[in-house]
Amino acid sequence: MRLEAIDAPSTPTTLLYPVGAVLVTFVVASGLVMMAGASPLAVFVLVARGAAGSQFALLETLTRATPLIFTGLAVAVAFRARLWNIGAEAQLYAGAVVTVVLGTGALPLPAPLLLPLIAVSAMLAGALLLLGPALLKTRFGVDEVVTTLLLNFVMILFVSMLLEGVLKDPTGLGWPQSQRVIAEARLPRIIEGKRLHWGFIVAIVSAFIIWVVMKKTALGTEMRAVGHNAEAARFAGIPVGTVIVKTALLSGGLAALAGFSEVSGLKGNLTLDLSPGFGYSGIVVAMLALLNPVGVVFSALFVAAIFVGADAMSRSAQVPSYIADVMVATALLTMVVAVMLTRYRIRRR
Amino acid sequence: MRLTGITKRFAGLVANDDISFALGQGEIVALLGENGAGKTTLMNILFGHYVADAGYVEAFGKILPPGDPKAALDAGIGMVHQHFTLADNLTVLDNIVLGTRRLFSPRLDRASARKKIAAIASDFGLAVDPGRPVGTLAVGERQRVEIVKALYRDARVLILDEPTAVLTPGEAAALFSTLRAMAARGLSVIFISHKLNEVMAASDRVVVLRGGRVVGERRTAETSREDLAHLMVGREVPPPRLGEAMRGGARLRLDGVTTDDSHGTPLDHVSLELRSGEITGVAGVSGNGQGSLAALLSGLIAPVSGTLSLGDAPVRRWSPRAALGAGIGRIPEDRHTVGAIGDMSVAENAVLERLRDRRFSRAGFLRADAIRDHAAGLIEGYQVKCPSPEARIRLLSGGNMQKLILGRALDGDPSVILASQPTRGLDVGAVAYVQQQLLAARARGAAILLISEDLDEIFALSDRICVMFRGRMSEPFDRASKTPAAIGAMMAGQGFETEQAA
């Protein structure tokens, strides 16, 4: 067996294979559902209904998609420049910590001033957290995959320490949780009384801005050049190390916005279960979108729908909600195969 | 051994077209052809790396299964690739023994292997030190390891792909006497070459390839250089002539420059002056510091000691961007991995060096129209054949990619031009075009450094010639003042000992 490069893939194949990837994912999931003793069709109907069957379900999916758009963008930006940021989880918590520190009354400012200030500070914190691994990569050649992964564990312990220490809510009855942020530091709800908040709008706008950066600016071109071929980029006078550091700052900042938006928009305070792996799911979101910033919005909605739908489904059917995690992981693997198939043809002999 | 009707296509290009020839026992056959004539493809099919679209290979009366290097090895065929297939961090012994024992046998039995290697070494005069890591060996020694590797597996047919490309003339002569000794013992040898001299000197028979076909077969004793040259090239290409140029002063000067070894053999106290309206040719066996010299002029590395001056001013901060800013046009040796980014468009590659110029971006935002116009201008001005400026540059042929890189380097009349192996691997037409453009730049007064392994090219284009050996640089001399033979001796190190003593 060998692979042969396809020079110019046709548009139908570039669309067909990703669709095939999603189909394979559903086939795998069907097998697992049957293993659990349920009927796949019935379960998928329940998942679909749970994700989009009512106004509540739909809003819940949009709410869940919000942090995924941010982490998906963070990963998409980083992977474009071939900076393997697997640490969006930690950067998310960094943003959340800053939101709590600045948002619980330390700064007596009106909302229109306070919210942007907190958002920018959160981004700075996330950016700084990824700056370390980026510098270790450019200066010492340390693989950033392992350093960013390990920092995820360090960060969650750090948050745990804060929540049992300086950030502990004195009225929290021993639960490790922070005080709630003040009203001026809350992102308003889009529809009064529902959970969907302005973080979603910020996420969509961010996706558009990132699209412009990648497509229309010199920096975006430089990032792609470094990602495709760092050696040629260096030869052409592009400061490779600087571009990687800029990418890291952007990526870390985006992931931190997820933490800001979850605390300020949804939860109101910081707990250790703020993120059920949004950082890791962001990798899947970015890959499903083929690293396209606008595509990230749609793949985040898709992934969110699976999670929200599976949660609802598992309440009524005997299928564990972990089916959602399996589907997302399977989708990631089938998608990378699909992308390869649009660029290579497999030939026997 | 016999090849019959071998045909191989790559994405619309016919690399081999119905090739047939035979090899007798104890015979040395040269496969002669220009770059791109299909020689290497043919050998890769013979050895089983590629699968032919049609035709078959017979060895000792049996047809070899296609695409199976193991079958070729078992049939007694050994191959010495142009790019050695050795693992640098492993020892010579391990490299030789690899694949000769049953995979799941519990013992490697290095002792008996060492004995057999010693026997081969004394039989054929191929001395190798089995205990040394391959990475510490010189190029010539590595080639010996490759040959021993084939003999260790009892090869009766040996294929060598461009074996002299990396050797000094002296080393090449030694190689050919080894091959003679092998043929005398009944082994058969095929070697691939595009150099007429060595084909005439070393082979019994010559098979000439052009455009993927066999265009002639001659007994070496019954043919002549002229006859072969005619067969190989097909048409006469008039050699380029140096015209008048606007001569001027030094544009770039190196004074006792030493570099680090990140790009191969480092420069060792190199002094050099590039003058306006002059082409300075650098000859030498590859790997003697040309990589470091090219990297230095490209801005990829800075001098560790000594000074690099532009005009009269020594430079302090040195980077690719600084080199571009100083008006140095650069044509890198490896266009696929250094010169261009395959997965980006022709237009993006065309402006990659000048993304941050006000011409192509304002306040960080790209000026799409200006970029497209510029790319279209280069495509037209340098006769680049491509579907559109938006096409990925990976789709272009080597010649067209090189023309675009040439255009990018020559755009804006650079005062200094670095041309590193500018015509390697190109077809005859593209070679002529690239050389013409360099001469035109010389006529306009550019100071050009031409690094080439092709001595003919150096002689054809250069006003002055220098020779590099182990990171050191000879005094430049006028091109008429020395014969190719004298330069060959210098490439092997003659004249460099005294400088070291001094």
Added chain:
Amino acid sequence: MMEAFEIFLSASFWVAAIRIASPLIFATMGELVCERAGVLNLGIEGIMVSGAFAGWLAVYLGADLWTGVAVAALTGMAFGLLHAALTVPLGLSQHVVGIGITLLATSLTYFTYRIVLPEVTSPPKIAAFQPLKIPVLSDIPVIGPALFNQTPLTYLAFATVAIVAWVLARTPLGLAIRAAGENPSAVEAQGISVTGIRVGAVMAGSGLMAVGGAFLTMSAFDSFFFEMVNGRGWICIALVVFGSWRPGKALVGAILFAAFDAYQIRLQQIAGDVVPYQVFLMMPYLLSIAALVLVARRATYPRALMIPYRKGER
């Protein structure tokens, strides 16, 4: 202050250190085999989770302990096969596939756990491996109990290091694995299939990782928890780098690391009032990063690591 140093002299400290080291040794050897063949296996974390669960489940369902170990190894090899199929013949990004395998193996494990044990509040226990005292040797002070009064799986871990070292250095197979990680075209030119070698190495390595996971549920503890592996896989990747891709050095690294881990647990008991316990828990991860930075400069990594090999590519 003396207390902090006396820890090193206690036998129970070293017993704990070797116990903590055992799963790391298995998984580090597994990763090392993969990387020597040229494949970075980031599936390690998930494969350890799956091995921990599969081995434990087999015993819980009535198999004997060694069958459990075999089941764990086979589970790991299955995920290894998937990883290798995607990264070797198809040449996909080893980073992305590895993360995908980790996510897949972890979620499949949790899914299966919920299906097999739908309604348990505290995870059920099995009869795990018991320490096996080696006569005479175990009576040596400090070293004796630490090295010669451990469970059979710990002895197997040490044996694995010896076997991996011997195979890599002294057998034709090991030579082919090393060459595949240094220059695959050298392997192909000598008539050996690079694909075969790399797929085999990744499968074998993944099997070892899974046994490392199984050590947690079948020797160190006696039941399966979520979050049990807790980043140990990533630490093993750092240990491979720290050990310069050599089995012996990696073993030393694993033991040093485990000793530090055991030390911080004990230090926590002494100094827990002054310093938050999370600081101690962070140490292993920070130490791994420090180790990477320390050796990154002078590491001679396998030249073809993370570079897919495509036969006949022009």
